Amino acid sequence: MSSEPATLAPAQVPALLAYSAGDVRVENIPVPNAADDQAVVRVAYGGICGSDLHYWKHGAAGQSILREPMVLGHEIVGVVQTAAADGSGPPAGTPVAVHPARYGHSPERFPNERPNISAGVSYLGSAARLPHTAGGFAERIVLPARMLRELPAQLSLRTAALLEPASVAWHAVSRAGDIAGKRVLVVGAGPIGALIVATAVARRAAEVIAVDLHELPLRIAREVGAARTIIATDAAAVQAVDADVVIESSGSHRGLASAIAGATRGGRVVMVGLLPDGDQPVPIATAITRELDLVGSFRFHDEMGEVIAALAAGTLSIDPIVTHEFPLDAALTALETAADASSSGKVLLRF
Incomplete structure (x- = not known):
């Protein structure tokens, strides 16, 4: 018998992946190990965006072309399951929204106060780079704690699912x-x-x-x-x-x-x-x-905090915009519903 310790397989969770035009699948994917500055988030809701529909329908969103299977989704809310080990983020049990942008170096000039227009930005659920940047349509995701925004207790996760748009x-x-x-x-x-x-x-x-x-x-x-x-x-x-x-x-x-x-x-x-x-x-x-x-006007930078405050104060009313909610195993129906602008507003996936 070998004396070497057994290697545990990584945990698997269901997720929504796009393979090519017309080919999306709900499959189990491994949950990566979290680095010290990363938290594990149990996803509650994901909003379907136009870019998700483009990847599903056309295999591309603008110039971002699918070249490998990619987890979709960047409109994500959930609850911290495991806090970042270095203490940099919210503790376990905290409801959070995800800011989907990562800011990296770019040789191209841009105003320092407007990093959303930097060429060095990567976004969750984007095929702009290779390897692609995996999205958040999965039951659990691992993200840098700096991408998480704590939500007030009075704000429901269903309403908060609209925070990114x-x-x-x-x-x-x-x-x-x-x-x-x-x-x-x-x-x-x-x-x-x-x-x-x-x-x-x-x-x-x-x-x-x-x-x-x-x-x-x-x-x-x-x-x-x-x-x-x-x-x-x-x-x-x-x-x-x-x-x-x-x-x-x-x-x-x-x-x-x-x-x-x-x-x-x-x-x-x-x-x-x-x-x-x-x-x-x-x-x-x-x-x-x-x-x-x-x-x-392209995406956003740090406005998410202002939106959270407005929702918590009741000065921003957005609940009627969500018209449909589907479980992950009905993802194809959810995409088809979201693609019909005459019969749907914002469509949510429930995890």
């Missing part, structure tokens, strides 16, 4: 400047657009108007504070808004054209919807002659 929305509204007392038009009222509506209301916009192609997202927009809504095909009504600030969250060139049309002269258009790569047909002459400010 709500931080994207908060950042987008911040890129508009001070919106207090201003008329704000939101083009595209899907989950991000609805969160932008709720954020604009929380930050004291005088009036928020939402535009979308479908009635369900428009109804949700009204539930979170939009004063009125417009069907996107009504071009005259969109142009008549004459908004001080327009936030484009549809991610289409038609949406951007509507945003430019609906902005007042000298207004600002914030572009948060990610358009496809390549040239886009946009009425840029109108933006020039009206002296519009066209401003990009």
Whole structure:
């Protein structure tokens, strides 16, 4: 008999992996050993994002192409199961949200206070690098403690599951400047657009108007504070808004054209919807002659703390945005539901 000690196999947990276009699977994966600065988190909910849908449908999200199986998901909340050994993070039993960005070195210049636009950023559930950065759609995940944000006791994990996209929305509204007392038009009222509506209301916009192609997202927009809504095909009504600030969250060139049309002269258009790569047909002459400010907005940096505070204080209302919840073993149904913007808002996976 060998005198060598037996090697224990790593614990296995179910997770949602994307292999290629149209090929997603729920499979058991090993839980890696945690380094001293890492915590083990038992995941409670994961929100399905547009990038998850792109990996499922197309095998790529923009220029990030699947070249190996990858765990999906970056909108994650859960409870710390094992705290970081070096004491750098929250203790076991603490409910947490995950900030999905890791900031690394980049040779390309960027403003120090805006690391979200650094080329050195990696994001959970992203195929931008090889090996890919595994996401959080698994029953247990191991993460650096610095990526965890402690949640107040009064904030439910189901509501907190929207923290990552709500931080994207908060950042987008911040890129508009001070919106207090201003008329704000939101083009595209899907989950991000609805969160932008709720954020604009929380930050004291005088009036928020939402535009979308479908009635369900428009109804949700009204539930979170939009004063009125417009069907996107009504071009005259969109142009008549004459908004001080327009936030484009549809991610289409038609949406951007509507945003430019609906902005007042000298207004600002914030572009948060990610358009496809390549040239886009946009009425840029109108933006020039009206002296519009066209401003990009990409992900977020440290706004998650502000969003947590607003949710805990009750000044930010977002619960109506979650329309569906599925267990992990119904992940394919969850993806199919999330892909239908006419019948769903934010879709959650429950772990």
